[in-house]
Amino acid sequence: MSDSSDDDKPLAQARSHERVSKAADKALDKMAPSKGHTKPGISLANGPVTQNPGGSVARPTTNGHTNGKRKASMTNGRGKSYKDASSSESDSDIPLTKRRKTSKVNHESSDEDQPLARTMPPKVTASQIGEESDSDVPLGQKLQKEKAAIEKKAEKTAKAMRAEEKKEATTKKSKHPVASDEDDDKPLIVKRKSKAAPARKMNSTKKEESDSDEPLNKKAQAKKAKSRAVVTPAKKGKKAAKPEQTQEDIEAEEEEDGYRWWEDPSKGDGTKKWTTLEHNGVVFPPDYEPLPKHVKMKYDGVPVTLDPEAEEVAYFYGSMLNSTHNIENPVFNKNFFADFKEVLDQTGHGTDRNGNKVKITKFEKCDFSPIYEHVDAERTMKKALPAAEKKALKAKKDEVEAPFMYCMWDGRKQKVGNFRVEPPSLFRGRGEHPKTGKVKKRVQPEQITINIGKEATVPAPPEGHRWKEIKHDQEGTWLAMWQENINGAYKYVMLAANSDVKGQSDHKKFEKARELKKHIDKIRKDYNRDLKSDMMADRQRATAVYLIDQFALRAGNEKGEDEADTVGCCSLKFEHITLQPPDKVIFDFLGKDSIRFYDEVTVDRQVFKNLRLFKKEPKGDGDEIFDRLTTAGLNKYLGSYMPGLTAKVFRTYNASWTMSKLLQEMKSTGTVAEKVADYNAANRKVAILCNHKRTVAAGHAGQMEKLQDRINGIRYQQWRTKQMMLSLDPKLKKKKGAEFFALSKDISHEWIKEHQAALVEEIRVKIHKKFEKENEKRVADGEKEMKAKELDERLEVADELEAKYKAENKSGKAQPEGKGATVEKLEQKLDSLITREATMKTQSEDKENNKEVALGTSKINYIDPRLTVVFSKKFDVPIEKFFSKTLREKFEWAIKSVDENWEF
Structure with a gap:
């Protein structure tokens, strides 16, 4: 049965038939080999989109244009859309009438016949998931097997949980009979109604499990309440001789221990969020302060006086000249100047020093550098202000x-x-x-x-x-x-x-994902069955749920018809999918936040066949793939399995369930840094298995370079320590071998000189800062400032170190440092440096492997934070290693509510 009518979808140029004819079904089977079965669900490409010098992605041969080439759409603006992401808050509490309305803008397609050069993401690497790169088994097969095993466990768990619930329900009924034997003569639907009645009296909406394939509609409020710790459990027998607490006592305890709302099952049940507020x-923000009279924007080389309103807009642009990413963007400049010109037209443009009108008409003639120089000088002054x-x-x-x-x-x-x-x-x-x-x-x-x-x-x-x-x-x-x-x-x-309300929202989100555990097997069984349905709407819906579950696609239009304008699964168009027989699908579209989504995936053969059917002629560019499905209809269907289930819950469930299975099998040992790396490896595997990814950050290469410099700095200290050991005992070279004392291949003598100069400069900066800080304290205490002579004396330490380095570079020897230096002490120092190097190398490798997967997003938004707490407690790693102070406050409920034995 379809949950969406034809009226729910705007009229497209071409539309799928209501039913799938047997003739059409058989014809599609003949177009591609049907033997064999590919276990789907793993992305063949992962990480950032990079330039592919080899040309373009192969064009589809089964998209309805056998001999033609489809038009390029991603670079000409067609289908571009944007969902505002300025607020990360949920829209559940925002009035529907206040949600943003947008309109789609159609752009003409390019008429070029030549295919566009595409960009391709790199493949997942073995090191990213902790595998050996020289294994004989292809990485894709390993990942597919692992995902299949995790899904199998999910199926077993769901069946076991429902069986347990059924057993509990039967036990309750035997203790509290509510129906007579006459019920056996009633139709099944009447039986269900009569059996549901006592459940409502007990404030539970849970219905009896049946053998039917129809979706279950049940809540787990009672189960959730039971699973939570109870604040004050009922005591049996005689009451303890304890004085009754006053309201003041209770309030005092709450202030001391914090309000543990997650242990109060009465919270968050209704729609009324507050009584008093x-x-x-x-x-x-403060009003705009006009620039000093000598600071003016220039137009065609002439300083221009602007109205304060126009000057403020010029200030916006001038203050960010250091943001090359923006000011070198033609779209950014075009939009800015259009708005700037509008304000100029309203305020009369500007005047030169003689009062003559200057009309500003060309962006290229505008010079905002005087504004930037003024702003930069102000920033420098603020940084230089005394600490007090x-x-x-x-x-x-x-x-x-x-x-x-x-x-x-x-x-x-x-x-x-x-x-x-x-x-x-x-x-x-x-x-x-x-x-x-x-x-x-x-x-x-x-x-x-x-x-x-x-x-x-x-x-x-x-x-x-x-x-x-x-x-x-x-x-x-x-x-x-x-x-x-x-x-x-x-x-x-x-x-x-970190407020109670926000915590309750997060808690509810992850509990909803936990509830999905009970139904995931039935959902997967049902959508796999409906992939072959005769009804086009059912087949489209099943295919969409498959893609959302297996590849973490966003549903699209999830915030309502009046607001949605981003491309998601339900709003995919003809040009967003390329099919490569027998089972490869390439997604290429602008998704959330107008960020390009590109992925290559292997899919079930029936799914591939369905997508080919949904792209069948006369469909072409601009026509919708799922033209008989809406997000509202999809979520309504999902809600029939459990209350509140929407497409977005699958991302949370899949990530949390996968992480929980990996944690159960994990045996993390070694240092804290190694354990953190183990956690990140599991998080990274979750991101890959659940198809969460990101583009490499712009500053990643620079960060890795700095990290490598720090590692080389430690290697230099090791080499220098060894030279000191030789100075104390020259025979060590013969004993340990010349290779032991050789300079690391990763550093050169030129690098050493640059590093030494940097170390000397670092000491000088520290001495200057400490000197200034002490002087500020003296002034604050009413004492006299120290003289410059004192600073010069302190700086002699840096001068001596500089001279020492020069002598060492000349002689090739290093004199032992410190009192009572011995070979044994230097060996201890060397061991410490080797440990530091190993730790930093682990961190470096971890950072490099994390560059292409969104670990932060995965850890904060998709993986239940209680699983991170479980890892922290199970392997004795401080929670601070995973959650910043802000996140520890946000997830206080998770940190305080579980122990190492908790399960998702």
Whole structure:
């Protein structure tokens, strides 16, 4: 049965037939060999997209244009879209009417017949998943086998969990009979209704398991509540002779131990998020301060005086001349100048020093460098401020913002997240954003809606202004909102990540993924069956669920028809998929945040056959692959298996389930650094098996170079220590061999000289900073500053070291350092340096292997944080090695709620 009607989809140029005829089905079978079966689910390409010098990806031969070539679309703008990602908050609490509306812009396709040169991602490497590169078994086969084994375990677990639930339900019924023998004569549907009734009386929505293939619709609230630790379990027998706690005692304990909301099953059940809410509104950015009179933008070499409003826009651009990534982007410059020119037209452009009007019409003639030089000088001055002055400025800022940092939510003090209104600037965006460079206008109080309790005092707007609206939306978790001018998106002031409300949201997300454990086998069984359905809508839906489950594709349009404009699985078009028989599919489209998604995958033969059917003539570029499926219909279907199940839950489930299986089999030993590397290897394997990836960061090569320099620095210290050992005992060269004392091949004598100069300079900088800090303290204490002579005396240490290095380079020998230097002591120092080198090499290899997979995203958003806590406790690794302070606050519920034996 289809969950979406033909009316749900906008009319396309070409549309699939309602039913799949047997003749068409057989014809497709004849087009490709059907023998054999490929176990799918592994990406053949992983990591960043790099230039392929070999030419282009092969064109499909089964896409409805056998003898023709499909038009290039990714470079001409067709299908480009963007979903605003300025807020990472869930939209579940945002009113539907406030969600952004967008319209699709159609661009003409290129008429070029020649195929475009494509870019290809590198293959997954064996080292990325901890395998030996010289293995006889192909890496792809290894990964496919591992994924298949993990899925098999998931199937067994789901069946066992449902059997256990069925057993518990039977036991409860035997203790509390609610139906008579007469029920046996009733139709099955009547039986189900009568059996469901007592469950509702017990505040449970769980239904009896049946042998039917129909999806189950059940909740696990009772199961969740049972699995959580109970704060005060009921005691049997006599009551303990303990004085009754007063409300003050309870509150005091909560303040001391923290509120353990995850142990309170009553929280998060309803839609009403709060009863009382008080806060102080938002902090606005300071007004623009005009530049000094001598600092002016130049036009055609002439300094120009601008209206303050226009000057502010020029300031935005001038202040970021060091951001070459943006100012060298033609789209960024075009959008900026269009908005700048609009402001200039409104304010009368500019004037020269004689008051003559200067009309600014060409971007190429604009010179913003005087503005940048002024801004850069200000930045340098701020960095050079004495520590005491910096501290005073920060204290003043904190004092102003203190009233806005917290709110009272149902009587509890909660930290507010983004209480500052975004300052005006130039929009940058992510990926190939078509609006990059446009001016983000200053937000006024008249644009802001405040959400607050009815009994609370409404915060006062800035003098002379008023709020747009005051609301009392108890179903929303936002405190304030406004609409920005770039994409028309709504910005929300929410609670901080470590607040109870945000923690409950994360907890609920991962518990929903845990609930999917019970149903995943039935879902997979059903979609594999429906891949061969006679109904086109069912076949399309099954294929979409397969792609979402196996390859972590986003559903697309997940935020509603009025907002969605990014390409996802349900909105894939003809040109986004290339088919290569017998079972290879190439995805190439602009996905979330306008970032290109490119992947090559092997799929089940039936899936390949279906995609070929969905691309059948007369479909062509611009036509939808899944033209009889909507995201809303897909999620409605998934919701029939369990409440709240949507396409996005699969990403969380697959990542967490895979990680949990890897952790169960893991035996991590060695140093803390080696254990962290083991965790990262597992995380990396999860990212590969679940098809999560990223492009290599722009600064990765530079970071690796610095890391290698640090490793070479340790190798230099080892070599120098060995030279000191020779100075004490020249016979060691014969005893240990000349090779032991030789210089590492990775460093040269030229590098050594550069490294020595850097070490000397580093000491000089440290001495200068310490000297200045001590002088600042003296001034603060009312004492006299030290004279420059004192600094010169301290700098003699650096001068002596510089002279020592020169002497060593000349003689080729190193004199022992320190009092009572012995060969034994130097050997101990050498052992320490060797250990440090090994640790840094492990970190370097780990970093290199992580460059192509999104470990941070995987660890924070998709892998249940409780699994990271389990690893931390099981292998005795400080949780600080995995979670920063901010993340430890965000995941406090996970850190405090599980031990090393917890299972996902």
